[in-house]
Amino acid sequence: xxxxxxxxxxxxxxxxxxxxxxxxxxxxxxxxxxxxxxxxxxxxxxxxxxxxxxxxxxxxxxxxxxxxxxxxxxxxxxxxxxxxxxxxxxxxxxxxxxxxxxxxxxxxxxxxxxxxxxxxxxxxxxxxxxxxxxxxxxxxxxxxxxxxxxxxxxxxxxxxxxxxxxxxxxxxxxxxxxxxxxxxxxxxxxxxxxxxxxxxxxxxxxxxxxxxxxxxxxxxxxxx
Amino acid sequence: xxxxxxxxxxxxxxxxxxxxxxxxxxxxxxxxxxxxxxxxxxxxxxxxxxxxxxxxxxxxxxxxxxxxxxxxxxxxxxxxxxxxxxxxxxxxxxxxxxxxxxxxxxxxxxxxxxxxxxxxxxxxxxxxxxxxxxxxxxxxxxxxxxxxxxxxxxxxxxxxxxxxxxxxxxxxxxxxxxxxxxxxxxxxxxxxxxxxxxxxxxxxxxxxxxxxxxxxxxxxxxxxxxxxxxxxxxxxxxxxxxxxxxxxxxxxxxxxxxxxxxxxxxxxxxxxxxxxxxxxxxxxxxxxxxxxxxxxxxxxxxxxxxxxxxxxxxxxxxxxxxxxxxxxxxxxxxxxxxxxxxxxxxxxxxxxxxxxxxxxxxxxxxxxxxxxxxxxxxxxxxxxxxxxxxxxxxxxxxxxxxxx
Numbered sequence: 001x002x003x004x005x006x007x008x009x010x011x012x013x014x015x016x017x018x019x020x021x022x023x024x025x026x027x028x029x030x031x032x033x034x035x036x037x038x039x040x041x042x043x044x045x046x047x048x049x050x051x052x053x054x055x056x057x058x059x060x061x062x063x064x065x066x067x068x069x070x071x072x073x074x075x076x077x078x079x080x081x082x083x084x085x086x087x088x089x090x091x092x093x094x095x096x097x098x099x100x101x102x103x104x105x106x107x108x109x110x111x112x113x114x115x116x117x118x119x120x121x122x123x124x125x126x127x128x129x130x131x132x133x134x135x136x137x138x139x140x141x142x143x144x145x146x147x148x149x150x151x152x153x154x155x156x157x158x159x160x161x162x163x164x165x166x167x168x169x170x171x172x173x174x175x176x177x178x179x180x181x182x183x184x185x186x187x188x189x190x191x192x193x194x195x196x197x198x199x200x201x202x203x204x205x206x207x208x209x210x211x212x213x214x215x216x217x218x219x220x221x222x223x224x
Numbered sequence: 225x226x227x228x229x230x231x232x233x234x235x236x237x238x239x240x241x242x243x244x245x246x247x248x249x250x251x252x253x254x255x256x257x258x259x260x261x262x263x264x265x266x267x268x269x270x271x272x273x274x275x276x277x278x279x280x281x282x283x284x285x286x287x288x289x290x291x292x293x294x295x296x297x298x299x300x301x302x303x304x305x306x307x308x309x310x311x312x313x314x315x316x317x318x319x320x321x322x323x324x325x326x327x328x329x330x331x332x333x334x335x336x337x338x339x340x341x342x343x344x345x346x347x348x349x350x351x352x353x354x355x356x357x358x359x360x361x362x363x364x365x366x367x368x369x370x371x372x373x374x375x376x377x378x379x380x381x382x383x384x385x386x387x388x389x390x391x392x393x394x395x396x397x398x399x400x401x402x403x404x405x406x407x408x409x410x411x412x413x414x415x416x417x418x419x420x421x422x423x424x425x426x427x428x429x430x431x432x433x434x435x436x437x438x439x440x441x442x443x444x445x446x447x448x449x450x451x452x453x454x455x456x457x458x459x460x461x462x463x464x465x466x467x468x469x470x471x472x473x474x475x476x477x478x479x480x481x482x483x484x485x486x487x488x489x490x491x492x493x494x495x496x497x498x499x500x501x502x503x504x505x506x507x508x509x510x511x512x513x514x515x516x517x518x519x520x521x522x523x524x525x526x527x528x529x530x531x532x533x534x535x536x537x538x539x540x541x542x543x544x545x546x547x548x549x550x551x552x553x554x555x556x557x558x559x560x561x562x563x564x565x566x567x568x569x570x571x572x573x574x575x576x577x578x579x580x581x582x583x584x585x586x587x588x589x590x591x592x593x594x595x596x597x598x599x600x601x602x603x604x605x606x607x608x609x610x611x612x613x614x615x616x617x618x619x620x621x622x623x624x625x626x627x628x
Contacts, residue, residue, distance in 0.1 A: 078467070079466075080463070080466035080467040080469075080470075081465070081466035081467075081469060081470045081471045081472055082462070082463070082466045082472040084471060084472075085471070085472060085473040085474070085476075086474075087472035087473055087474040087475075089263050089459040089462055089463065090262075090263075090459070091322060091452075091456060091459040091460065091463065092463070094452065206324050206325050206326040206327075206451065207306075207325050207326065207327055207442050207448055209311055209314055209315050209320045209325060209448075210315055210320055
């Protein structure tokens, strides 16, 4: 039987312009950034040039299957409207197993912002968190302001994973999530990990509010 | 801050966050601000560093209390009644996906110097020392009457009209003793004073039904509590607001509610910046509460509450070592007008280190010596390792409806 694991993944970092929208000369506002496209590319395997943000998505989930048939399910938490003024709630970091911090390779200031988010993660999140630094918009290397060497050096110093992606073409996107899946501790009993990343309707040690009292009588085995 | 919003919400307490979430979900452009650098306002749960900064500035938390991040100490005690309105809001808005709840292990009531568990099963009811044998029979008849009540079936009414007859009439019909009335009205209907007795019985009936159905839902006690403290509740609604486009700005001093010549709201000023919106909502502290403001008085004083946040190194005595509990001291038992409440939680609910218990004793202030008023509650706790007493004024808007 193949093993299944579930992890909470938090996504941070503000790339200032979603380049495809800037090409269209549409100023999307700061909440519509490359990182949201990155999630959508990963989750839906599509890229929507016009998508403004991840409005309404409580969190997205996606499953990666490794070579040994182990499946890793990510519960991806976007920062939504709490990132712009650095007003993330502690709840966001709570029980996060892994994090992807996105910067924009065409904006050197975005790497500095990413460094701040990484410091925040190191301060607030569990020390065992796996962090990946991710340079987005690799398809725009002609306008590159952040060199691969610079980013990689920083990532190595801080013990982070590092990669470049293009949410536009899809290049590198699934690689970074697969790499995270491989680095996570897939040794604990699956159920324990699943309940550590809370939020879905999995097994809980506490009480389930969504379960109405009447449900308890409806779960009787059926004789048909 | 040069954008214009539909609504500015000031303060990230539970009420403000619920409203912010609902407004954002409805499609309104919401800016949500707080003067503190943490979520929750008065309904926050603080870690040790924040707790010391608030109550004992300049003093370091002692290392014997354990890790800072293990703490989430509530400033306001609140247990959630399992079948109540808040639970319905949590389920309806789907914020339960961000939260995890556990039961409160027991609900207790003080009577003649002793505390006893509010029975959660029939077996416990039979063994309970709260009533004598004959009184138990009378109480059983009373509860059977409530349980079988159907509005549309007059044969279940036994001559009582819930909308006209007072609770006093109902108590008298079943011949219940004063102590039993205290128990029913305060430990089950959760009234803080005795005003309900002379009012129509319907409201009390509904509160008892709520209590018993909540008790039946998960057993042990009618209450549930969120892991990591009550501060998780406003955060979950803030996240709801944020994912529907709400913008969050913490650590932002609010210097002025800007109005035009006719007193109509224009915007909110922070330092030299003013952000505009069509409406403003907020907790009273942002509208001049506690300060003599020139011009229109926006909030009025509605009495005071005293709370003692106590750190214990043991469970509360006589509670069967419960890891969490509520104790109600009905006002009649200690010669007061308002009840005293004790709410205790511990590491079971991820709010403190192992071996530490956090109890909050609170009541509505009746005299000029508030700390003495909670003494009967403090006495039940056993040795108190550390204590912080807070006296807070409750404020209400002076306008009952917004002037549009």
